[in-house]
Amino acid sequence: MGALAALIVFAGVWGSWGSAQHVLLPKGREQGTVRVAACAGGTCSGPFSPTSAGARARARVELPESVAVRKGRTYDVVLKPGTAQGLRSGPAGMLYAWVPLGGALLLASVVVAGGMRLTRLAWVLGLAGLGLLTAAFVAVQ
Template identity: 65%
Template sequence: MPSAVTSSQGVLAVLRFGRVVAMGTVTALILIAGVWASWGTAQHVMLTKGRESGTVEVARCGEDVCAGPYTPMSAGSRARDEVVIEKSVAVVKGQTYTVVVKPGSDDVVRSGPAGILYAWVPLGGALLLASVVVAGGLRRTRVAWVMAGAGVALLTAAFVAI
């Protein structure tokens, strides 16, 4: 006949396992969302083979986007009277930026180290958020500190590069 102590230890083990599974799932979802949000831009900046690259001189800015003429730098790229780049703190009217054209459109994204770092900013935020879940829910403080450090490093590098 099982004793009350053995029964309560079994319940605690099941609850502990459930917490680890739940918090592990939440952590994985946060990190997957960060990669997913970053990859939409990062793929154009990192996988540049066969893509049009050049420069854009920002001539005007609206609420969400800026636009200007595109000057090609790569073979096979064509000049455009106007391309659109997402307006952010990194885009200033009157400045010229190196960019990559998104295939099949007149939308461009910044290229080079600044563009790569800026594209991965959502992952940096996800690392910071996931570190809190890892520390509190999984009780893995060292892993959480490493994740938080990586997130802060990524965000700081993007800030400095831009």
């Protein structure tokens, strides 16, 4: 059960790192703002205005609509290298990038409590996951 709980947490870190690496380590990546002009099909898009050295303006950058993105608002973003896909940066982007880890911590807490009978550790894992998910929800609003 311990190996299963560790695997679940590792999978959460692995799932989060794909986006988190761009948000947490933005040095050398294009950074700027996107003013959302349109939303359709699960993505929102708008013009990109660079704020970092070496970044270039773009007519269209896409953001996932699931990140509490609203038409007409401006968001700080980091672009994934070689793409026109933006990821929210700043505290909201950092917390949102780690949402898969929050879910994994919640799931691992159930495995630890039920399979290993370590209730204190399970409470710590569960509250850490719940805290991460709640903080991300509050930050992206």
